[in-house]
Amino acid sequence: MTMRTGFAEGELCWTDLQTSDVEAAKAFYAEVFGWRYEDLPTPDGRSYAKAFLGDALVTVLAPQNPQQEASGDPGRWNVYFAVEDAGDLADELAHSPGNLEFGPETIGDTGVMVFFAPPGGGTTGAWQAGSHFGAGLSQEPGTLAWAELLTPEPQAAVGFFQQLFGHEVTEYPQDDGGTYTTLMVGGAEVAGIARVPGDAQGTLEPGWQVYFGVSDVAEAVQAAVAAGGVVLIEPDEVEEAGTIATLKDPQGGVFSLLEV
Secondary structure, three states, X not given: OEEOOOOOOOOEEEEEEEEOOHHHHHHHHHHHHOOEEEEEEOOOOOEEEEEEEOOEEEEXXXXXXXXXXXXXXXXXXXXXXXXXXXXXXXXXXXXXXXXXXXXXXXXXXXXXXXXXXXXXXOOEEEEEEOXXXXXXXXXXXXXXXXXXXXXXXXXXXXXXXXXXXXXXXXXXXXOOOOEEEEEEEXXXXXXXXXXXXXXXXXXXXXXXXXXXXXOOXXXXXXXXXXXXXXXXXXXXXXXXXXXXXXXXXXOOOEEEEEEO
8 A cells, every 4th residue: 555645746646537527427436446525615616526545535526617618528537747846847848848738826725736738738737735745545446556648749748758857767669669658756657658559549539548546457347337437448458567448437537447
């Protein structure tokens, strides 16, 4: 069990879901991961749900912003890298090949948020911790286990993250001639970057793919389908990763399962 009390700069610290129906999402993910929730109101009269395993906060299910609602966007899982100073990060983005999309925005006393995109796209969050540092538990069933950026410009994206956070990298040659690159902090792999697999085009879109740990992928897939989810990629044994599957929740949020 990996309990967390903080994160180093450049580590993945948090993920959240923006969805068109928070109540429906709560019911779905409770069936798949066993999450319990605490609801908190938002200034516009809606509410978001803090998801827990035991006493550990693991993620948040939040309502979509007005632009997403108006466009009829599907649900989306976001990932956030820990950053010591979100303002400095935003300034650095002005001198990088990436784009600042939102922020810095102070969220009460909890922290400061920035959204940006690397070259090739893929909306990415950064979080400067205040009272909220990120997920209290990881690498366990029902918690974030991995995330990877699928992009048409993997080499440019890798260089961008190295410039922004100082990530070291490890490269793994793939059977299709491409490379799977992992971003590293303090010798530990924290996220992956790869080109969208040719056999997944039309199924997976460019952007961040989040992986939640489960003890049994097949059982979790069954629970997800029974709760209204759709299987995009059937359970498969992947060398050096283990058994994985990719699904879509009833509001369109795409996520993957990883046996841990």
